[in-house]
Amino acid sequence: MDKIIVVQPEKCTGCHTCELVCSFTHSDEFNPTRSRISVINFEKIGFAFPVLCQQCGEAACMKVCPVGAISRSAVTGAMEINDGKCLRCQMCTIACPFGATLYDPVANIVAKCDLCQGDPQCVKLCPSGAISYQAASVNSLSKRKAFAARFTDVFEEVR
Amino acid sequence: MRIIIDEKPVEVEPGITILEAARQNDIDIPTLCYHEAFGGQGMCRMCMVEVKNGATSRLVASCTYPISEEIEVSTSTPAIARIRRNIIGLLYRRAPNSEFMQLLREQYKCPEVRLDVNQEENCILCRLCVKACEEMGSSAIAAVFRGTDKRIGTPYDDAATACIGCGACAQICPTGAIAMTESEDRRTIWNKDFALVRCQRCGQPVGTPEQLEYIASKSGLALEFGLCQECRRKQAAVKVSGYHR
Numbered sequence: 066m067d068k069i070i071v072v073q074p075e076k077c078t079g080c081h082t083c084e085l086v087c088s089f090t091h092s093d094e095f096n097p098t099r100s101r102i103s104v105i106n107f108e109k110i111g112f113a114f115p116v117l118c119q120q121c122g123e124a125a126c127m128k129v130c131p132v133g134a135i136s137r138s139a140v141t142g143a144m145e146i147n148d149g150k151c152l153r154c155q156m157c158t159i160a161c162p163f164g165a166t167l168y169d170p171v172a173n174i175v176a177k178c179d180l181c182q183g184d185p186q187c188v189k190l191c192p193s194g195a196i197s198y199q200a201a202s203v204n205s206l207s208k209r210k211a212f213a214a215r216f217t218d219v220f221e222e223v224r
Numbered sequence: 225m226r227i228i229i230d231e232k233p234v235e236v237e238p239g240i241t242i243l244e245a246a247r248q249n250d251i252d253i254p255t256l257c258y259h260e261a262f263g264g265q266g267m268c269r270m271c272m273v274e275v276k277n278g279a280t281s282r283l284v285a286s287c288t289y290p291i292s293e294e295i296e297v298s299t300s301t302p303a304i305a306r307i308r309r310n311i312i313g314l315l316y317r318r319a320p321n322s323e324f325m326q327l328l329r330e331q332y333k334c335p336e337v338r339l340d341v342n343q344e345e346n347c348i349l350c351r352l353c354v355k356a357c358e359e360m361g362s363s364a365i366a367a368v369f370r371g372t373d374k375r376i377g378t379p380y381d382d383a384a385t386a387c388i389g390c391g392a393c394a395q396i397c398p399t400g401a402i403a404m405t406e407s408e409d410r411r412t413i414w415n416k417d418f419a420l421v422r423c424q425r426c427g428q429p430v431g432t433p434e435q436l437e438y439i440a441s442k443s444g445l446a447l448e449f450g451l452c453q454e455c456r457r458k459q460a461a462v463k464v465s466g467y468h469r
Contacts, residue, residue: 164456
C-alpha cells in the first residue's frame with residue numbers, strides 16, 4: 066500500500082520550516098509563496114496547522130483538468146501534474162477544496178505536493194515531527210479519516 | 225519499428241509522429257503550433273523534416289506524419305534550415321514588436337524589417353489559443369477571414385456565449401497577443417465582460433461565475449466555491465483547531 070503524509074497539528078510549532086524546505090526543493094529559493102505546503106497559524110490560541118495536498122481519492126483537480134494533465138503516480142500514489150500537457154487554465158487551483166494547488170507565476174507552472182517522488186523533504190526537516198510519511202496502515206488511515214471528517218464539516222459550514 | 229533519425233537508429237512505436245519519436249530520443253525539432261496536450265496542428269510548418277523512403281525523398285511536417293514504414297529522417301538539412309528561416313522571417317515581419325519573435329529572429333538570423341508593419345500586431349496565428357479553447361470545451365474563438373486579413377476572433381467579434389473567461393487562450397499564447405484585463409469587479413477578454421465571484425471572507429476574486437459552473441459540473445462534487453485559495457486553507461485549519469473567530 067502507498068505511503069501517505071500524516072499531519073499531527075498538536076505537534077506543529079508554526080515555525081514554517083516546511084514551507085522553506087518545500088520552496089527550496091522545488092524552486093531553488095526560500096520563498097513561502099512558492100511553497101506547496103503552507104502553515105496556517107492561530108497565534109492567539111497557539112495552534113498551527115500545515116495545509117497540503119491530501120492526494121484525494123476522487124481528486125477535484127484531476128476531474129476538472131480539461132486535458133488530463135493530472136494523474137496518479139504509479140510509484141508514490143501522488144497526484145502529479147504533467148507540465149508539458151498542462152494548459153495553465155488554473156481550473157484545478159479554483160477546484161481544490163484545500164487550496165493546495167497553486168499557480169507559480171515565476172516558473173509558469175501549476176504546482177502541488179508531489180511527495181518529492183517518495184521522499185518528502187518537509188517530513189525530513191520538520192523539527193517537531195508534526196509531518197510524517199507513513200505506510201497507509203489502519204492507524205495512520207484512521208488519523209487521516211478523523212481529519213477528513215473534520216474537513217467534511219468545513220465544507221458544510223462554508224455552504 | 226526501427227527508423228533512422230539524423231543517422232541515429234531509433235526504436236519507435238508504429239503510429240506515433242516523427243516529432244514525438246524525435247523528442248523521445250532527445251532530438252530537437254522546433255515547433256510553434258505544437259502542444260503536448262493536443263499534439264501538432266501542421267499549421268506553422270516549423271517542424272518540417274526530410275523523409276527518405278527508399279529512393280524517394282520529400283519534405284513533410286513531422287508533427288502530423290505518423291510513422292508506418294522504416295523511413296530515414298533528416299531534421300536539419302540546408303533546405304529545411306532555409307524553410308525555417310523564411311517562416312521566422314515572415315512571422316517576425318507580421319509581429320515585429322513581440323519579444324518572442326525578436327528572440328527567434330536573432331536565433332535564425334533573419335533580416336530586420338524594412339517595410340511598413342502593423343506595430344500593434346503580436347499574433348503569429350499559431351492557433352494554440354484556438355486549440356486550448358477547444359480543449360476547454362468552449363470553442364469560442366477561431367481563425368477568421370482569409371489571406372492577409374486572417375486573424376483570431378470570436379464569431380462576428382461579439383462577446384461569445386461559449387466563452388467562460390478562463391483565460392487559457394491568453395496563458396498559452398507565446399507572444400502575449402491576447403489581452404485579458406481585470407479591474408475591481410470585472411474581467412474582460414475577447415470583448416466579453418465577466419462579473420467576478422469574490423471570496424466570502426476576504427473579498428479576493430475567485431473566478432468568473434462561468435468558471436465556477438464549469439468546475440462544479442466537471443468535478444461532480446458538491447463543493448461551494450465561495451472562498452479564495454488562502455481562505456480555503458484557513459478554513460481547513462480553523463475546523464481542525466476548533467477555533468472560531
